[in-house]
Amino acid sequence: MKKRVLVATGGGDCPGLNAVIRAIVNRAQQENNWEVIGSINAFNGVLNEPQEIVVLDEEKTAGIHIRGGTIIGTTTKGNPFEWPVKNRDGTWTTSDRSDEMIRRLQYLGVEAVINIGGDGSQKISRMFYEKGANFIGVPKTIDNDLSGTDFTFGFQTAVQEATTAVDKLVTTAASHNRIFVLEVMGRYAGWIALNAAIAGGADAAIIPEIPYDIKSIIKKIDSRFDKDRGFAIIVIAEGAKPVNGETHYRDSTDSGNKQFRLGGVAAKMINELKEAGVTTDMRETVLGHLQRGGTPIAFDRILATKFGVKAFEMVLEKKYGQMVAYRHPDIVPVPLDDAISRYNYVNPDSNLVKTARGVGICMGD
Ligand code: F6P
DSSP: OOEEEEEEEOSSOOTTHHHHHHHHHHHHHTSTTEEEEEESTTTHHHHSSSOOEEEEOHHHHTTGGGOSSOTTOOOSSOOGGGEEEEOTTSOEEEEOOHHHHHHHHHHTTEEEEEEEESHHHHHHHHHHHHTTOOEEEEEBOTTOOBTTSSOOBTHHHHHHHHHHHHHHHHHHHHHHTOEEEEEEOOSSOOHHHHHHHHHHTOSEEEOTTSOBOHHHHHHHHHHHEETTEEOEEEEEETTOOBTTOOOOBOOOOOTTOOSOOBOOHHHHHHHHHHHTTOOSOEEEEEOGGGGTSSOOOHHHHHHHHHHHHHHHHHHHTTOTTEEEEEETTEEEEEEHHHHHSSBOOOOTTSHHHHHHHHTTOBOOO
């Protein structure tokens, strides 16, 4: 009887998930006594009745490293410790199904679990490890906000997408003498906004870590216009907030999901600019899930492949309670605690922020 490793992908999808899955399968195939199985839609596949478990072999995973998304599906509503349950009156409550999940894993003959996911998923990995289950984490998020690793896979693909958007907006903004506000993802951390602003040569990068003062942005805009000629590109992270202001949420229609949806901060900024007296023609562009879908760039395919190979080798070495991490130039195991104890924020004193300021990008402060 072969030993089984169960793979799950949780939280928002991310380019490179399939490359991790393929790498785990390819590496496991080199051992004679291992079988890789996947749980459909994070741990829902284990907990749902009937169960949805698939065998992942080379036939299933051949060539998937270039495909976005995840062949085993994902969900943001599958935390076994806080399983969403709908009440008769339509409200939601949660129930703890973690013990049941461990029993089900034992019944499936699962020796170890490789949980590919972001902050929320790795908190779940840690909690299962504390309960005695053999969990290993693989860090994923386009936001790059997980600590313990230099980069998460998927992030560079998102930056590339956002940079392409800046490049395109420059040509239309310049033709119309307009101001464009480009809203990119970045709930707690402004990595995508800052990197895309530098790569695309934007005029302002507004990130959650540096609350903005609208007057500072107007000063920058003014410097980009001579009378009514000129243009300006502002890249704003969805989680950005003004000095003494709050993050802008839009109403959540996603019942059973604890996380409120962000969105609309670019339109809000345009209103603030108008209220402050800016009369130039302005447009917002919300890049949204275009940053998350589609083919991973080569960097992310390689990083994801490294993560997959290492994660399986950590199973062989029984390095449980750890997460695979990129610490340039190495791929190393780090305690899950390192990843979940704090977010990986952009440091306002970092070289990256200094670089942005050095080329004249307004950081909103
Ligand atoms: O955490 C990654 C992320 O892409 C955030 O930047 C964004 O706020 C969120 O996911 C969007 O989630 P959903 O696809 O569930 O709306």
